[in-house]
Amino acid sequence: xxNPDRITVPGSHVPGPEKLYEKRKAVYxxxxxxxxxxxKWFVMFVTLTxxxxxxxxxxxxxxxxxxxxxxxxxxxxxxxxFGIEIWPHEFYFVAGLLIMAGIGLFLVTSAVGRAWCxxxxxxxxxxxxxxxxxxxxxxxxxxxARLAKAPWGPAKIFKRxxxxxxxxxxxxxxxxxxxxxxxxxxxxxxxxxxxxxxxIAYATVAxxxxxxxxxxxxxxxxxxxxxxxxxxxxxxMLDEKSLIVTYKDWRGEKRGSLKKxxxxxxxxxxxxxxxxxxxxxxxxxxxxNGPDIACITCGLCIDACDxxxxxxxxxxxxxxxxxxxxxxREAAGETPRPVWKTILHLRTLxxxxxxxxxxxxxxxxxxxxxxxxxxxxxxxxxxxxxxxDGSVRNAYTLKLRNMESRPRKMEVAIEGxxxxxxxxxxxxxxxxxxxxxxxxxxxxxxTMRAYVVMPDGARSQKFTFTxxxxxxxxxxxxxxxxxxxxxxxx
Amino acid sequence: MTDKRIDEAxxxxxxxxxxxxxxxxxxPLPRWWVLTFYVCIFWALVYSxxxxxxxxxxxxxxxxxxxxxxxxxxxxxxxxxxxxxASVAALANMPIExxxxxxxxxRAAVAxxxxxxxxxxxxxxxxxxxxxKGYPNLNDDDWLxxxxxxxxxxxxxxGIRQPGDDQTRFSQMPSFxxxxxxxxxxxxxxxxxxxxxxxxxxxxxxxxxxxxxxCAVCHGxxxxxxxxxGAPNLTDAIWLYGGAxxxxxxxxxxxxxxxxxxxxxxxxxxxxxxxxxxxxxxGGGEDFTEQAAAPAAPATPAEQTNxxx
Numbered sequence: 001x002x003n004p005d006r007i008t009v010p011g012s013h014v015p016g017p018e019k020l021y022e023k024r025k026a027v028y029x030x031x032x033x034x035x036x037x038x039x040k041w042f043v044m045f046v047t048l049t050x051x052x053x054x055x056x057x058x059x060x061x062x063x064x065x066x067x068x069x070x071x072x073x074x075x076x077x078x079x080x081x082f083g084i085e086i087w088p089h090e091f092y093f094v095a096g097l098l099i100m101a102g103i104g105l106f107l108v109t110s111a112v113g114r115a116w117c118x119x120x121x122x123x124x125x126x127x128x129x130x131x132x133x134x135x136x137x138x139x140x141x142x143x144x145a146r147l148a149k150a151p152w153g154p155a156k157i158f159k160r161x162x163x164x165x166x167x168x169x170x171x172x173x174x175x176x177x178x179x180x181x182x183x184x185x186x187x188x189x190x191x192x193x194x195x196x197x198x199x200i201a202y203a204t205v206a207x208x209x210x211x212x213x214x215x216x217x218x219x220x221x222x223x224x225x226x227x228x229x230x231x232x233x234x235x236x237m238l239d240e241k242s243l244i245v246t247y248k249d250w251r252g253e254k255r256g257s258l259k260k261x262x263x264x265x266x267x268x269x270x271x272x273x274x275x276x277x278x279x280x281x282x283x284x285x286x287x288x289n290g291p292d293i294a295c296i297t298c299g300l301c302i303d304a305c306d307x308x309x310x311x312x313x314x315x316x317x318x319x320x321x322x323x324x325x326x327x328x329r330e331a332a333g334e335t336p337r338p339v340w341k342t343i344l345h346l347r348t349l350x351x352x353x354x355x356x357x358x359x360x361x362x363x364x365x366x367x368x369x370x371x372x373x374x375x376x377x378x379x380x381x382x383x384x385x386x387x388x389d390g391s392v393r394n395a396y397t398l399k400l401r402n403m404e405s406r407p408r409k410m411e412v413a414i415e416g417x418x419x420x421x422x423x424x425x426x427x428x429x430x431x432x433x434x435x436x437x438x439x440x441x442x443x444x445x446x447t448m449r450a451y452v453v454m455p456d457g458a459r460s461q462k463f464t465f466t467x468x469x470x471x472x473x474x475x476x477x478x479x480x481x482x483x484x485x486x487x488x489x490x
Numbered sequence: 491m492t493d494k495r496i497d498e499a500x501x502x503x504x505x506x507x508x509x510x511x512x513x514x515x516x517x518p519l520p521r522w523w524v525l526t527f528y529v530c531i532f533w534a535l536v537y538s539x540x541x542x543x544x545x546x547x548x549x550x551x552x553x554x555x556x557x558x559x560x561x562x563x564x565x566x567x568x569x570x571x572x573x574x575x576a577s578v579a580a581l582a583n584m585p586i587e588x589x590x591x592x593x594x595x596x597r598a599a600v601a602x603x604x605x606x607x608x609x610x611x612x613x614x615x616x617x618x619x620x621x622x623k624g625y626p627n628l629n630d631d632d633w634l635x636x637x638x639x640x641x642x643x644x645x646x647x648x649g650i651r652q653p654g655d656d657q658t659r660f661s662q663m664p665s666f667x668x669x670x671x672x673x674x675x676x677x678x679x680x681x682x683x684x685x686x687x688x689x690x691x692x693x694x695x696x697x698x699x700x701x702x703x704x705c706a707v708c709h710g711x712x713x714x715x716x717x718x719x720g721a722p723n724l725t726d727a728i729w730l731y732g733g734a735x736x737x738x739x740x741x742x743x744x745x746x747x748x749x750x751x752x753x754x755x756x757x758x759x760x761x762x763x764x765x766x767x768x769x770x771x772x773g774g775g776e777d778f779t780e781q782a783a784a785p786a787a788p789a790t791p792a793e794q795t796n797x798x799x
Binding site for chain 1: 520521522523616617618619620627629630631632723726727728771773774
């Protein structure tokens with residue numbers, strides 16, 4: 001209905017078919033060079049090398065354990081990382097690392113803004129790779145736009161086929177690298193190509209190839225703007241003290257071309273409205289509109305703007321990494337603070353402290369952990385057993401862990417519980433004793449049923465099972481458990 | 491309702507709907523989102539044609555693939571059975587006496603027996619096989635009819651006092667009180683002697699005398715029981731019907747005769763072997779001994795048809 005308070009703009013209703021969707025505005029980022037671009041190259045090189053190369057590093061662990069430096073062995077429930085071997089019951093190390101990674105993201109965000117997004121996020125790295133493929137096949141920004149508009153012909157079909165083939169090859173390589181973390185890489189490569197790998201390997205490669213192809217090749221900045229929750233979370237962590245890419249509007253505005261500015265001195269700011277900052281942006285955002293989740297703070301616009309400023313003979317830094325606080329300060333005529341001062345503010349220091357303490361705690365736990373471990377599960381049903389001679393028997397399931405890559409002789413002993421002896425289901429009952437020696441295979445859990453018998457007149461009490469390795473290390477672990485007896489009833 | 495216009499605050503066209511002054515801006519979805527939506531609709535259509543989906547009056551549509559959850563379960567069960575076929579066949583062909591010599595098969599049998607026990611035996615013997623008053627505890631080392639694998643298997647097949655099974659293990663203690671064989675005072679004296687046998691309370695000379703006359707024929711002169719008749723050992727610490735004085739008096743007065751069903755008619759021989767292996771593994775199982783030929787059966791108050799030829 002007509003609202004008399006509202007002004008209806010005449011002619012504003014556009015007749016014609018309704019648009020059901022908003023078409024993605026294609027982004028053809030222009031090639032650029034500069035310190036930030038070079039840093040981006042460097043990070044890309046390092047991260048991709050780590051990702052593709054890590055599974056191929058070898059690490060000699062002796063004959064009983066795999067010799068892949070980093071291996072997530074789901075089948076055997078082991079996680080190998082160089083000299084560290086994580087067992088399922090030590091999963092808190094992995095959980096701790098994940099928490100550290102989370103706090104690390106907070107730390108990085110509070111210190112240098114969205115540096116993760118701009119440089120090392122996988123989506124950013126692979127989008128960058130694919131954009132370079134675009135440039136290599138289709139040419140730079142203008143050529144890409146021209147080709148996109150051009151009618152389909154042999155040349156375009158050839159270029160598109162070639163480009164998508166390269167996309168697919170990169171995607172396949174990416175998916176293929178992922179599965180290498182979960183099995184011995186050389187063996188898996190051989191099995192993969194000879195059709196002997198597990199179906200899950202092929203499925204994983206197929207899924208990761210498809211997602212890399214789609215997300216890196218086509219969705220690109222749409223992932224950052226529409227799909228990724230992280231930019232939205234980050235907006236809660238950024239404040240006026242955070243380092244972000246900032247357009248210094250007090251210096252740039254009012255925008256005007258070089259010609260206009262020369263004609264009217266004093267009327268225009270430093271921004272000559274050349275649009276270079278938008279042209280090079282991998283997400284197609286115009287940073288001059290202010291901070292936005294579309295800005296991944298990769299700094300390519302800074303490179304572009306600095307080059308233009310150099311060409312027109314104006315100082316660099318019209319667009320620059322700066323905190324909003326400093327931007328205001330600079331606008332008021334004060335000198336900018338050094339970057340390290342903006343990075344080291346209270347919030348960063350708190351994150352750094354928490355992060356560092358977690359790290360030290362994990363390192364300490366790692367350094368003092370034992371390669372011998374016993375867990376005790378007491379039978380509860382029935383809790384105790386009265387034998388015909390009046391003695392009382394309790395049963396326990398003991399798990400003896402030998403977390404070293406060699407078989408070890410281990411001794412299980414009862415401490416406390418006077419008069420008690422034990423035997424195991426796989427030994428003659430007559431051999432019952434206070435100590436049992438078992439050979440625990442390398443890197444394995446030996447599950448042992450222990451029957452502990454106390455002579456007539458036993459009472460419920462606590463006692464200790466001790467596990468000791470009978471080698472030069474002499475590691476031991478122990479656990480306190482209960483002996484149940486009918487005592488109280490009599 | 492078709493009064494479209496540009497919203498002055500955002501510069502976005504409205505869709506022309508208005509409710510109490512609140513208008514809707516026309517911000518279309520991104521194309522990939524819409525495409526994803528269409529793909530989901532297509533997927534739903536394919537899925538509902540391929541799989542059972544649409545509820546009808548008494549059933550649902552079958553689906554082109556003919557998939558059912560029951561069919562899937564049946565296939566999984568069949569696959570499981572196939573996987574177990576080898577060990578089941580080996581168990582079927584192996585006399586139970588040879589089982590301890592084959593640890594791998596023993597483990598499989600114990601695992602199978604654990605499952606079968608949960609279905610068939612826990613009702614009386616309890617989920618931990620600890621039994622209860624009148625229901626033997628299978629974890630301990632007191633066996634009325636023998637605790638080696640063969641004896642357990644026989645008990646399982648033929649049961650105890652199972653009517654209609656001519657090989658069932660049978661014994662019946664006389665009801666000394668109810669049938670007027672002993673007087674109350676005599677029963678009390680016997681109870682004193684029985685309790686004294688296992689070290690509880692003072693002995694009674696009269697009781698000892700009565701015991702030798704009435705009880706020793708089955709329980710043995712020293713009260714250690716006899717497996718041939720399932721007569722309990724009265725000198726140990728384990729009492730099936732309770733070891734308090736009143737329990738003993740009740741037992742002598744009325745006599746107990748628990749019945750265990752014969753499972754040979756309900757379960758297949760392999761399952762029974764598995765159950766025997768499991769019960770034997772609970773910690774009290776006995777090793778095979780050179781089974782002395784049953785001593786010439788003395789005349790017993792109960793008819794007694796002991797196992798095996």
